[in-house]
Amino acid sequence: MAETVTVEMVAHEARVSTATVSRIINGSGKVSARRRKQVMDAIEKLGYRPNLLAQSLARGQSMNVGVLTQDMASPFFGQMHQGIEQGFQGSGYHPIFVSEEWQDDKQHAALEVLLSRRVDALIVLGGYIEDDVLLELSGQLPLVTVGREVKGLEGSLSLDNEQGGYLATRHLLDLGHRQIACLAGPDTHYDAVDRMAGYLRAFQESDVPLQRDLVIDALFSEEGGVRATERLLKSGKHFTAVFACNDQSAIGAQLALQRHGKRIPQDVSVVGFDDLPSSAFVYPPLTTVRQSAKLLGQAAAAAVICKLEGKTFAPSRLELKLMVRESTGPVSHMPTHTSIPQQVEQQVAGSSRPRKVRLRMG
Structure with missing residues (x-):
């Protein structure tokens, strides 16, 4: 078995005290550049690996950050998890992910699991935990929410999902579509509710009557998109376009439409939301609202x-873009002289705080 390299061995090799080695490893106290180089050269030569557990105990920190996520299997959350891991690289902190698969009755149990690990901070990705619970937790440890805004909590990160839903629906209305089905996400999710609010606002501003029986829950999944679209088709309800509140349900909708002999976009146009990497490679490539989960x-x-470092963080809303691809086109009965937007990317302008709406779904 290889000999374990100790701090004392590094100090002897570098010809400095063990206290100097400890200060350099822990990043505490001032050390001259010459001595720092001596120690780092000795660490590299001997192959020293710090005892992270001992270090964390000495600091009174676990060096772990709890991440309460929604769905480990989701491509969107998978990208976000990857971004979190990349963001912590080189910081000494490590994320611990816990998911409850969107089951609100178990959400607090997942939170308890993370808190029992004595994490130094929390990241909450969406979820249902009450605002007052999050505010109370933020007084105990650093906390950041993603995808929702909590009044009184500094560090909330969000996208203008309402404006994104509006832009997707407005794109279809501009193409002449009037019967636009909406494949909604769970109404307990902030982003799903906001995207629905954008869908409703586009109809209100265009003075086009909203057909509420074309709004149906698709559960933010491919299977949900297939089932919701099949229900619409079997009901005999007429629609020429679909706005799916995420790409997974949009991809499911395209599959169901094609199985029933519908051409995309000649018979039915489809718009998604997220711009997952796979969205540009389904057939036909999916028009969608791009947001960068990573x-x-x-x-x-x-x-x-x-x-954690006691610094001020000023969050800014990340940019959204409408990516127009081959899954959308003019409604079949639309006059040929009607102007069709040709822009491939359209930046979403800022808007007011999304309105929380609830709409009973079919």
Whole structure:
């Protein structure tokens, strides 16, 4: 078995005291550049690896950050998790992910699991935990929320989901569509509710009557998108376009439409939300609202590190873009002289705080 390299061995090799080695390893106290180089050269030569557990106990920190997430299997959350991991690289902190698969009756149990690990900070990705619970926790340890805003909590990161839902629906209305189905997400999710609010606002501003029987829950999943679209088709309800509140349900909708002999976009146009990597490679490539889950994750990690270091973090809303691809086109009966937007990318302008709406779904 290889000999364990100790701090004393590093100090002897570098010809400095063990206290100097400890200060350099822990980043505490001032050390001259010459001595720092001596110690770092000795560490590299001997292959010294710090005892992270001992270090964390000495600091009174676990060096772990709890991440309460929604769905480990989701491609969107997978990208966000990757961004969080990248954001913590080189910081000494490590994320611990716990998921409750969108089951609100178990959400607090997941929170208890993280708190029992004595994490130094928390990142909450969406979820249902009450605002007052999060505010109470924020008084005990640094806390950052992603995808929702909590009044009185500094460090909340969000996207303008309401404006994104509006832009997606407005795109379809501009193409001449009037019967636009909406595949909604769970109404307990902030982003799903906000995207629905954008869908409703687009109809209100265009003075186009909203057909509430074309709004149906698709559960933010491919399977949910298939089932919701099949229900619409079997009901005999007429629609020429679909706005799906995430790409997974949009991809499911495209599959169901094609199985029933519908051409996309000649018979039915489809718009999603998220711009997952796979969205550009389904057939036809999906028109969608782009948001960067990876950048959101990186921003969440940066916010937590700032809070842990006692620094001020000023969050800014990340940019959304409408990515127009082959899954959308003019309604079949639309006059040929009607102007069709040709812009491939359209930046979303800022808007007021999304309105929380509830709409009973079919």
